[in-house]
Amino acid sequence: MIDCNCHLVFDSLWANRVSIWQRARAAGLSSAVVSAEQVTHQRIQQLQDCEQAEVCPASGWHPLFPRPADAIAQLAQVLNQHPRWGVGEIGIDTRKLPRDGQADFLSEQLSLAQNRWTVLHAAGPGALDTAFGVARGSGNVRGMVHAFAGSIQQAKRWLDLGWYLSIGGPITWPQSRRLAKWVAYVPIDRLLLETDAPDLSATKQPGEPADLVQIAGKVAELRGIELAELQQQVTQNAYQWLDTDCAPVTAQGFK
Secondary structure: EEEEEOOOOHHHHOOOOHHHHHHHHHOOOOEEEEOOOOOHHHHHHHHHHHHHOOOOHHHHHOOOOOOOOOOOHHHHHHHHHHHEEEEEEEEEEEOOOOOOHHHHHHHHHHHOOOOEEEEEEOOOOHHHHHHHHHHHOOOOOOEOOOOOOOOHHHHHHHHHHHHHHOOOOHOOOOHHHHHHHHHHHHHHHHEEEEEOOOOOOOOOOOHHHHHHHHHHHHHHHOOOOOOHHHHHHHHHHHHHHHOOOOOOOOOOHHH
């Protein structure tokens, strides 16, 4: 399987990335998407290390983190230098920030994501619908809504747009009844799995990519299929979403 969104670059994971990745490999993971929240020199260096370890990097400006006036120019430069990288984690977050201005900034980042895979964040009142309005006019983006927490009706709109929907640790929580509805509804070939490590942990804090096995087990249970079948399908989905050779099954990981 492939963890389709985690944050190994965060301080709580980076120092232990070698052992974390060893546990992920032992759990059966072949690769992971590592997305950053800011386009800084430190993050770019870390993502380059991830690429050398054959783990898939994504760069972008998360809506909750500060950014400079030339944020789009910085991201454009990074993406031009790294044609295999994805764009993320980008999106809309209305929990702490006003919605005004976020849509325009998301649109600018999606304009740089043409023909790339993208990790989209949408959290807070109205965020998912606002992000959809932007994504609908974004052109050729291989998008994934990470930690999707919308309704079946909202899920259908994103699916009709051609995007993938991803679920992580919260599907294992006792209060996950609403999530269970769309997870059981979504076509199996449009579903991705993630840990969002170290956040949204299925088992502990901080979470890590190896937790994907527990998430997969719950999803297989909800869909009434064997775990092996689910694992095979979501791995195939991830390869189709990434459409790249940065996630080979022989990935060695960090040294």
